[in-house]
Structures are given as C-alpha cells and as structure tokens.
Amino acid sequence: MNRLKLGVFGSAFDPPTLGHGDVIAQAAQFHDHILLVPSASHAFDKKPLPFDTRLSMLNAFIVDISIDCSLTVSAIEADMLAAHPDKPVYTYDLLSTLETHYQGTADISFIRGPDNADTQTWSRFFKHREIEKQWRIFTASERLNVRSSQVRKLLKSNTGSQTDQHAMSMLTPSVKSFIIDHHLYQSGNP
Template identity: 60%
Template sequence: MMSHMKLGVFGSAFDPPTLGHLDVLRQAAICHDHILLVPSAFHAFDKKPLPFSLRLQMLQCFIDEADAGCSLEVCNLEAELLEQNPGKPVYTYDLMEALTSKYKGKADVSFIRGPDNARPETWSRFYKSKEIEEKWPIFTAIERVAIRSSDVRKILESSKVADDLQQGLNMLLPSVQAFIMNNNLYQTGNL
C-alpha cells in the first residue's frame, strides 16, 4: 500500500449487499483510493442477520463483480474484535480505532456513512457518535438508489410468485443473486 492512501471504512450488516450499497461505494470512491467493507459480526442494534460466514461469502461475490470506481476489500476485523469480547457489540468507534492503529503511517482513514445511518435519530444511537465525528473524516452518501437490504429480504422471504422473486433479485448484483439462489437464502417456501 502506498503511503497515505485515502482509506474508507464502510460498515453494514450487508444482509444482503445490494445495489444501494454499491451506489454508496460509487459516491465514496471519488474521495478514496481503497474502501474496506466491514460486515457487522454482532449488531449493536440487535439485528439478527444471516451467519457472518455466509455474509462474508456473499460480500466477496459482491466485490468481485462491483465496479465501484476504486479498489474494494472485505474486512473481517469485526469478527476478530468480537472474539476479544464475546457477546458484546463491536462498535463503530472501536472498529475505527483498531483500523486507524493498523494503518497508522500508511493510510488516512475515514468513515463512510450511508444515508440511513446519517439520519440524526439513527446516528445519535451510535456509540460515541460525537467522538467519531471529531476524530475521523466522515463521508456521507446521499440516497440516489432507494434499495434497502430489509426490503430485499422481505420480498425474498415472502415471494410466492416468480415475478416478485425476480423483483427482489433485481436489487442485487447477479453474483449475489446466484449465491442467494444456490444457497436457498432468505426464502421460506419452495420455489
């Protein structure tokens, strides 16, 4: 890695990674040389996503196909931090501290925030949100592609008709679609 690369950190459950995530990455790529995608290992807001290993695999499919405008890398640091404190959420502040330490002298680290987390009612729930703002630059994406993972999951979980299923899958990159279908993820009924 070159000295003082601009490194962005984009955390999410990525359950599943969608075209909405890709749009955030494309916006952030303008200001970053490299972006780490960090799936949450233990969500602070009590969400119950798919197992971490499946989300890592899905995210790898996503970045293998995503054309974001800068290099992307899946980072499983949250799982390592969780191992150090089992059963406790890994907070964004702690993740950013660990990454800043890891890349000290090699990169300028900034936080990439999607439009959902930028909402004041959501951002205020982040542990040490004010300290994050003071300590790291924050790139906040605007909402240009209104696709949420929760919407995709609802469609895939409830779809009884092939057209509905295709609508949900169209919110994803083809490689992620294939991974979901091949592993029968989110779908409760037989298709």
C-alpha cells in the same frame, strides 16, 4: 509519502445490494481504497444471517463492482468479537482498531449510507460525537432507494415469481446466484 485515503464501510450486508454498490460508487471518488466490513455482532440487535455466509456473499458482491479505487472485504469485526465476545463491535471501536493497525499511514474516513446519516439513527451510534471529531465522515446521497430489508421481505414473502424478480433486481448477478444456490431468505429458511 502520500497517506492512503482509506474509506471504511460497515454494514450487516444482509444481503449486499445495489444500494450498497451505489454508496461505494459515490465514495470511491474520494478514496484510494475502501474496506467493506460486515458486522459480526450488530449493536442495534439485528439478527442477520451467519457472519461467514454474509462474508461469502460480500466476496461475491465485489466481483461485480467496478469502481476507480480498490476494494477489500475484511473479517476484522469477527476477530474483534472473538477477543471480546461479551460486547458488540461498535463503529468507534472498529475505527480505533484500524487507526492503530495503519499506524499513521492512512487517513481513515467512515462511509455511511443515507439511512445511518439520519439524525435519529446516527445518535444511536456509540460515541457518535467522538467519531465525528476523530475521523472524516463520507455520507452518500440517496440515489437508489434499495435496502437489504426490502430484499429479505420480498424473498421471504415468496408470493410469486414477479416478487422474486423485483427482489433480485436489487442485487448484483453474483449475489443473486449466491442467494439462489444457498436457498437464502426463503420462507422457512434464514
């Protein structure tokens, strides 16, 4: 029996962007399935939109993604946080939990974008050396310089329709609609 080549891509996904889509597209050629895992409690003290909002946005996002492997959005970090609400959910803990869940039926690799591959950022990951030893790491190349923080900043500045158009050009159609329908990232809103 062939083992599933499972890629795990964790992020705040606040919001999911074309940059995330490019990372997924690069990783797809090396995986049978990619699990998209929004962070439930960010280890670097970021304060993203509520988990359920980001989970819904991510489900809208995958409708627009067309790649050669299957994708699933997972709320596993919320379950892990509920079990241990006093600590963040670290990547190491997530991968360990998934390793137990798949019980030897999957080769698990961690998918990271070029921003997290930066030495200074990567060294801040809890047990980053152990992650390197225990799991494969797929690092995407910087082909699209699109960050969620850029989108949030442009939409919050709300300086005019040209700014909004630029921000929206970094998103998939379903995520654009979700943001508009829920009035997200506007001045005075989360």
